[in-house]
Amino acid sequence: MDVLDSVAPAERPELPLPQLHAFSVLADELHFGRAAARLGIAQPPLSQQIRRLEEKVGHALFVREPGRVALTAAGRELLPAAQRALSVLSAGLEAARAAGSGRSxxxxxxxxxxxxxxxxxxxxxxxxxxxxxxxxxxxxxxxxxxxxxxxxxxxxxxxxxxxxxxxxxxxxxxxxxxxRERFVAVLPAAHPLAAGRVVTLDALAGEPFVLLPRAAGPQFHDQIVALCGAAGFVPRVAQHAVEWQTVCALVEAGFGVSLAPAGVRRMRLRGVAFRALAPDTVRTRxxxxxxxxxxxxxxxxxxxxxxxxxxxxxxxxx
The missing domain is CATH 3.40.190.10 (Periplasmic binding protein-like II)
Structure with a gap:
């Protein structure tokens, strides 16, 4: 048990961190001159910090003799608590800086x-x-x-x-x-239009469609409808599906065709063919x-x- 643990929380004295820092450095150096230099201050301010800390503790923390500085029993007891407090503060400051800068x-x-x-x-x-x-x-x-x-x-x-x-x-x-991605036509692999490398939009006019529901993405849904409208038809939706994996699975099962972002081709489903669209003038963002x-x-x-x-x-x- 250290000196701070033995004191009830409501009775603990206020121990300013600069005083604890000065105490910790002096305890490490056991020399006022070297400790002051390390702290970047003169010896008198260092001695004042130590005296103020000793007044709060109520006991001397160092033995001061000509040519010799040593910790007293009270000093030896306080040192681990002081080092722990400074370490916790240092870690807290670094964590705060990391969080404030977005590094954590x-x-x-x-x-x-x-x-x-x-x-x-x-x-x-x-x-x-x-x-x-x-x-x-x-x-x-x-x-x-x-x-x-x-x-x-x-x-x-x-x-x-x-x-x-x-x-x-x-x-x-x-x-x-x-x-910005191109659109592709999503077709069953056995569909006659899958025989070519490019599918014209108007060729899909008579096909049932599998589409994402409008509620999932109104702007994207409306963009597909507008694409079909520019080709002269309104898509006849036979089935809705929320996920592209499901859309493609339903196309493979013969429920209809679809229009999808080009990246969907990476699914590489065996029973599905992805074909470029003509005209190729619209991109999905x-x-x-x-x-x-x-x-x-x-x-x-x-x-x-x-x-x-x-x-x-x-x-x-x-």
Whole structure:
């Protein structure tokens, strides 16, 4: 038991940290001149700090004799507590600096499933390399739930498909495009149109469609409908599915055809054919979304990293 442990919390004296620091350094050096030099102060201020600490403890902490400085019994008892207090403070300050600078803490990221096939892996890998002490909480969700989760502060950043316009979604959220993808036609492998390398949109006019429900991502859903409208038809939806894996499985099972971001081709399902579209004039966007007033510095780090990748990374801006 050290001297601080023996005192009831309500009775513990106030021990200023500068005095504990001076005491710890002098206990290490056992020489006033060397201790003062190490502290960057003159000897008189050091002696004053030690005397004030001894007054609070109520006992001498050092034996002072010509040519000799040594710890008293009280000093030897106080030293471990002083060193522990200084160590805890140092660790606390470093943790606070790391959290305040975004080098530690927590970052909650929502992402649409198709994004996991494109920008998500590389972005997360680079972020973890640069900020290994930041704990990442990754949550798969479609675009509309991501926007709700951002407003409700359940996630910090979203990676979503076809972000809304700022005017439509209010001023509290920011959006930054990180990828533009082509559309592809998703067909059963045995479909006659799969025999060619390119499918024209108007050739799909009579086909049943498997699409994501509009509630999962209104802007993306409307973009597909608009694409079909530009080709002269309204898609006849035979089945809805929330995940691209399910969309492709239903296409393979013969429920219909679909239009998907090009990254979905990476699923490489044996019974599904992915074909380029003509005309090839429209891109679907993947964007980062965040709260503009979010104080979490890790959000700013992720945005900066996405900006770096956007300027120099493969596929940027396409």
């Amino acid at each position: 803490g927590r970052l909650r990221i929502g992402f649409a499933a198709s994004v996991a096939l494109t920008v998500l892996p590389g972005l997360l890998r680079t972020f973890r390399e640069r900020f290994p002490a930041v704990r990442l909480d990754i949550r798969e969700m479609t675009s509309a739930p991501q926007l709700a989760a951002l407003r409700e502060q359940n996630i910090d950043v979203g990676l979503l498909r076809e972000p809304p316009t700022a005017a439509a979604d209010g001023p509290e959220l920011g959006f930054r495009t990180v990828l 993947v964007a980062l979304a965040w709260r503009l007033a979010d104080p979490n510095p890790a959000v700013a780090h992720l945005l900066a990293l996405a900006g770096e990748r956007g300027r120099g990374g493969p596929g940027a801006g396409r």
